[in-house]
Amino acid sequence: MIRYITIITILFSGLLSFAQSSTPFKAFVKGHKLEWVKPFNGEMGNAKVKLSLGYDGYLCKGKMTYLKSNIVVDLDGTIKNDSIKLIEYSKEGKLLGIITGIINKNTISADWISKDGENLVHFLAKKPNGILDNNIDDSWVKFYKGVSSSKNNHLILTKKSNDDVLIKILNNKTQNTTILEGKSNDSDYEFIDISSNSKTIGKEKGKKFQIVAKDKNGELDYSNFELAETIPLRSKSFANHSTSYEFVFPVTQYKKLNQVIQNKIEPWLEKCRKKVQEISEKKLVDNHKNRGFSWFELTYLDENIFSGTFYFRSTWTNVIETKTINYSFAHKHEISKKEIFKKRAKYDSFIQKQLDKKLSQIKKDDKSFQQWLKHANFKHFTYGKKYLYVSTEMSGLYGKETIMISYEEISDLLKRKNWVKPL
DSSP states (O other): OOOOOOOHHHHHHHHHHHHTTOOOOOSSSSSSSOOOEEEEEEETTTEEEEEEEEEEESSEEEEETTTTTTTEEEEEEEEEEEEEEEEEETTTTOEEEEEEEESSEEEEHHHETTOOOOOOEEEEEEEOOOOOEEEEEEEEEEEEEEEEGGGEEEEEEOOSSSEEEEEEEEEETTTTTEEEEEEETTTTEEEETTTTTEEEEEEEEEEEEEEEOOOOTSEEEEOOOEEEEEEEEEEEEEOSOOOOEEEEEOOOSSSHHHHHHHHHHHHHHHHHHOOOOOOOHTOOGGGGEEEEEEEEEEEEESEEEEEEEEEETTOSSSEEEEEEEETTTTTEEEEOGGGGGGEEEOOHHHHHHHHHHHHOOOOOTOOOHHHHHOOOOOEEEESSSSEEEEOOHHHHHHBBEEEEEEEETTTGGTTTTTTTTTO
């Protein structure tokens, strides 16, 4: 049974770092009312930072996140007229530096000086207004094809925020998928398999990527891959005192494909915009409970096809929405099932047979999962080199279930001039 593990972390990490620094503030002085809570984005020298500040008429407190390292520090100070002074402390309470300058409605222009007075840099932060369209620093998805002994495999390596990485290896011969999370240090990678407590080492050298893991007999097993393409990730995000959302999506060198991607996420973005307006009118201040986020999972990529899945989840609904994308570079548009299958092809019955096999492999004591899978709707299609991937909706409890079907198995269901033949 193949289980696909979602990569929520890729898309959620940036949002989480802001949410952690945006907890509801109480008045700092007894008898004083909290006047405002505001987020700010800015730069301190060469360092990019995010702040969340609260002000009660005299005292100003909050948190600041260094985006590259994800380090969060405390800020404690005062605002008098248009002058602001904030003292920066570590989580352990150690003095790190002092920010002094001018604050107006939406901007802080100041200087930061280290505790020993030796370092002085300019500090500029602005309150975000509407959508923030930013590149995510050094985040990407890399697609590798297997070579030599691993020629039947392909590998998807995803760089998340900071040094967090996720690797997905698909063995086209055995139909097994391995998904591991880990850490990177330049070109060196280390992945941990929690279920077996085993370690897998990855080494990147130019366009080559080597995986070293132990096989069932404890012997070292080497798999070699070659880079096919690197896709940068981009984000659209919004945050204020009452809500926040973030959408992370791939940006390719193909304008038409990028437009298709934007069309996929735009309805979800519009939902979030309307929710922001609704929540803001209610004047709610706890944005921990009002978040929306979207993430992307790549299935396959080569000169013929870009195939993957977008997911959207929000705290105001219990449903994870799913949209697939299967873009043909030759046709320069998305490919539908009608362009692949014969008019009266009974692929639904074929999928049901595959599902019955899968159900028979499930342990009898796992009745709840068995019932969910039995009634799940396998309606989402993505395409690979040799296989068609048919998936369920994403479940918050069970994740996503996927059936892999080789094109050979369903060759009699495909049109004579079908689109998958070049694959």
